[in-house]
Amino acid sequence: MGLNIDRDDFTASDFRRFDERLQANLGVLQDLLRQPDFGAGDLSLGAELETYITDDDGRILPLNQRLLDDLQDPLVQLELNRFNIEYNLTPLPLAGRPFHALERQLLQALERLQGAAAAHRGRIVPIGILPTLRAEDLGEHAMTDLPRYRALERELKRLRGEDFSVEINGDDTIRVSSSHVVFEGANTSYQLHLRVEPERFADTFNTLQLVTPLVLALAANSPLFLQKRLWDETRIALFKQSVDCRLRDSGRWRQPSRVAFGQGWVRRSAWELFAETVALHPPIIPVCDDASPRRDGAPALAELRLHMGTVWPWNRAVYDPADGGHLRVEMRALPSGPTARDMAANSALVLGLVLGLRDDIEERLSAIPFRYAEYNFYRAAQSGLDARLLWPHRQHHRMVEMPIVELLERLLPYARSGLRAAGVAGDDAEPFLAVIGERLASRTNGAQWQRRVLARCEEHGASRLEACRLMLQHYCRGIASNRPVASWPTEV
Numbered sequence: 001m002g003l004n005i006d007r008d009d010f011t012a013s014d015f016r017r018f019d020e021r022l023q024a025n026l027g028v029l030q031d032l033l034r035q036p037d038f039g040a041g042d043l044s045l046g047a048e049l050e051t052y053i054t055d056d057d058g059r060i061l062p063l064n065q066r067l068l069d070d071l072q073d074p075l076v077q078l079e080l081n082r083f084n085i086e087y088n089l090t091p092l093p094l095a096g097r098p099f100h101a102l103e104r105q106l107l108q109a110l111e112r113l114q115g116a117a118a119a120h121r122g123r124i125v126p127i128g129i130l131p132t133l134r135a136e137d138l139g140e141h142a143m144t145d146l147p148r149y150r151a152l153e154r155e156l157k158r159l160r161g162e163d164f165s166v167e168i169n170g171d172d173t174i175r176v177s178s179s180h181v182v183f184e185g186a187n188t189s190y191q192l193h194l195r196v197e198p199e200r201f202a203d204t205f206n207t208l209q210l211v212t213p214l215v216l217a218l219a220a221n222s223p224l225f226l227q228k229r230l231w232d233e234t235r236i237a238l239f240k241q242s243v244d245c246r247l248r249d250s251g252r253w254r255q256p257s258r259v260a261f262g263q264g265w266v267r268r269s270a271w272e273l274f275a276e277t278v279a280l281h282p283p284i285i286p287v288c289d290d291a292s293p294r295r296d297g298a299p300a301l302a303e304l305r306l307h308m309g310t311v312w313p314w315n316r317a318v319y320d321p322a323d324g325g326h327l328r329v330e331m332r333a334l335p336s337g338p339t340a341r342d343m344a345a346n347s348a349l350v351l352g353l354v355l356g357l358r359d360d361i362e363e364r365l366s367a368i369p370f371r372y373a374e375y376n377f378y379r380a381a382q383s384g385l386d387a388r389l390l391w392p393h394r395q396h397h398r399m400v401e402m403p404i405v406e407l408l409e410r411l412l413p414y415a416r417s418g419l420r421a422a423g424v425a426g427d428d429a430e431p432f433l434a435v436i437g438e439r440l441a442s443r444t445n446g447a448q449w450q451r452r453v454l455a456r457c458e459e460h461g462a463s464r465l466e467a468c469r470l471m472l473q474h475y476c477r478g479i480a481s482n483r484p485v486a487s488w489p490t491e492v
Contacts, residue, residue, distance in 0.1 A: 005148035010286050018286030018303055022278055025304035029319060030271050032299065039198040039326040043422055045098060045351065046091035046328075049109055049343075050188035050336050052125040053083050053117055058132035058472045064144060067116045076113075080149050081142045081185025085124075087113060091193070094351070095423030099344045099432045106340035107482065125476060126343075128222025128235045128335030129186055131450065131468035135226055138182045148285065152310065153181045155284035159245035166241045170223075170230035170382070183242035186225065187235040188336040190343050193318065193328045194351060200358070201317075202266040205273070205329055206365060207358040208315050208350070209262060209373055212333055213380035213389055214411070215350040217404050218439055219342075220384040221335040221446030224454070227464045232384030232447035235335055236377075239312070256280055259312045261374045265365055270327050273317040274304060281311050298325030314377070333377075338446045338478060338485040345435035345484065349415055352429065356418025357411075367392035368399055380404065384447050385440075405440050412436065435484045444486040450475070452490045460492060 032038050053061045062082035077086040087109040092098045113124040143149055156164075163177040176183070196204045220232035231237055240259040256263060258281055266272055289302035298321040305319060318328040334346055357364070368390065376389040390399045391407055412433065419429045439445055453474055457467035470492060478488045 005146075005151060005285060005287055007287075008147045008151035008154060010151070014286040014288075015283060018283050018288055021288055021303040022283065022307055025299075025301045026271075026275055026278060028299050029274060029301060029304065032325065033198055033269055033271055039196075039324075041195065041323060041326060043094040043197075044091045044195045045094055045102070045347065046193040047089045047102065047106075047343075047347070048086055048189075048191040048193075049089065049106060049126065050079060050084055050086045050190070051110075051113060052127060052130045052188060053085060053122050054125055054130065054132070054472075055122055058130070058469045060130065060133065060137050061117075061120065061122045062142065063117065063120050063122055066120060067113065070116045070119065071112065073112070075109075078144050078146060079185060079188075080144060080152075081138075081182060082144050083137070083142065084185055084188055085113065091195075094194075097425050097428040099348050099424070099428050102347060103340050103344040103432075106343055110340065110479075123476065125472070126188070126190075126337035126339075126479065127475065128188060128220075128233065128337065128446070129225050129238070131224045131227070131454075131472055132465070133186055133226060134465075135176065138178065138186065140180050140182070142182045142185065143180065151285045156181055156243055156245040159282070159284070164242055164244065166238060168225070168228075168230045168234060168237045168241075170228070170234070172228040172230065174226060174228045174230065176226070181243055184239060186242075187222070187239045189235070189332060190334045190336050190346070192331040192334065192347055192350065194331070194354070195326055195328050198270065198327050201270040201327055201329075202268055203358045203361050204354060205266050205270070205315065205317065207354045207361045208329055208331065209265070209370075210361070210364065210368070211350065211353040211357065211411075212315060212331070213373070213376035213387075214353070214404060214408055215346060216333050216377065217380035217384045217387050217389075218349065218408060218436065218445055219334050219346045220381070220448075221337050221450075223447040223450050224468065227468055229451065229454075231382045232386075232445070233333075233335060233381040236314075236333070236381035243312070258310070259314075261314055261377045262370070264370045270317045270319075274308065274319070277308055277311050278304075281307075283307055284310050298322075335446070338449075338475065338488075339482045341432075341435060341482050341484050342446070345432040345439075348419065348429055348432040349436050351422075352415025352417075352419040352433070353411060354418065355422050356414035356416070363394065364392045367394075367397050372399060385443050385445055405443065408436075408440055435486070438484060438486045442486045446485050449485050449488055449490065453492060456490060456492045 060083035064085040165177045222235045314333040316330040453471040
């Protein structure tokens with residue numbers, strides 16, 4: 001989150017000083033973005049993989065600190081809950097053969113984490129939400145004991161003034177509440193980063209917003225929470241509600257959620273997104289850097305980076321002082337898992353669509369107001385491959401509603417051409433786009449596979465919890481095979 005957080009108690013003067021430095025950071029960033037050579041460099045991609053830690057029966061194991069200590073790897077990070085852990089992959093140039101390299105990194109990361117977990121009779125499960133997770137797993141005891149997480153919870157609770165409530169309706173319905181933010185830690189994701197040319201940031205980010213619902217539906221892998229069948233990508237609703245610090249019916253203006261799809265299309269530059277975040281969301285972890293934001297070299301902008309890390313839009317603008325300073329877009333909507341090959345395929349699809357559609361994105365956006373892109377996002381999360389989405393019709397300049405599978409089949413050629421134009425080798429991209437084609441042909445993503453196997457287990461007389469446990473056993477065998485989820489058997 002930009003700065004090392006070593007305390008969790010703050011004073012009013014801490015918040016005032018932090019706000020002053022935030023405003024100064026914004027001014028520095030604005031000046032920086034006006035420099036013609038800022039952020040110059042080739043396109044590159046990076047990723048973060050979050051996973052669960054469980055035992056062989058699918059019960060969570062709160063071992064993330066032990067695994068961190070055992071591995072002694074700076075790429076491994078602790079997550080909010082003690083049964084989650086994150087591995088940060090090494091950035092890769094987009095030109096050449098990035099997706100086979102990305103798959104290898106994911107396999108190596110899973111192998112390292114699996115080896116460390118096995119030493120404690122555990123295993124690593126890359127999945128959006130663990131099907132066997134139980135309500136008693138999500139008490140205060142679940143939180144990782146770090147100052148940044150204590151500070152985060154304290155301030156969110158202070159702003160909200162009451163328990164965090166979750167209500168999600170799907171095939172089943174769930175209503176739960178907690179005085180802690182531990183529901184947030186039930187979600188694990190696969191976050192993708194793309195380094196972007198500053199002059200093309202607005203077009204790139206807007207295109208990403210437009211295509212995110214498509215890729216989310218195809219990648220959905222979170223149909224269950226506390227054994228309830230909810231959305232195909234339940235993470236979207238659960239994460240938003242689990243850290244919602246807004247008071248309902250308070251008589252005050254209603255701030256947007258800190259977890260949101262966005263407030264509108266970007267008009268000119270990345271600066272708008274940073275400034276918007278500062279304007280709309282009060283700081284919650286006011287830790288200041290001692291260095292001047294206008295020091296020589298690329299400025300750290302530590303307060304701004306920290307503040308951006310306490311607001312969680314599904315696509316986020318990132319400033320990084322590394323490599324002379326540059327901009328990235330962070331894609332946060334995709335779930336963890338099922339396999340390294342599936343996640344690399346999701347990466348190829350979203351990056352290909354962004355690069356293949358951004359050249360004429362202004363024409364497309366004029367036919368789809370932002371609120372309908374947001375509508376698409378939540379419909380995709382709810383219904384996955386069964387969703388019908390709104391899409392801008394270029395010839396008639398209007399929106400049309402289309403089944404998402406048909407829409408993706410029409411857009412796959414744009415993904416191919418986008419990757420080719422970025423210098424990705426054809427024999428690198430094609431195997432992963434073929435995985436996408438297989439998913440579309442079989443109408444199978446991780447969520448659909450989980451639902452089908454769960455139903456079969458229950459048809460054989462298993463209780464819901466036992467069916468979730470059995471389904472997870474099959475899921476873990478699929479992970480080990482690294483075969484795409486669309487080819488996994490559903491017999492039990």
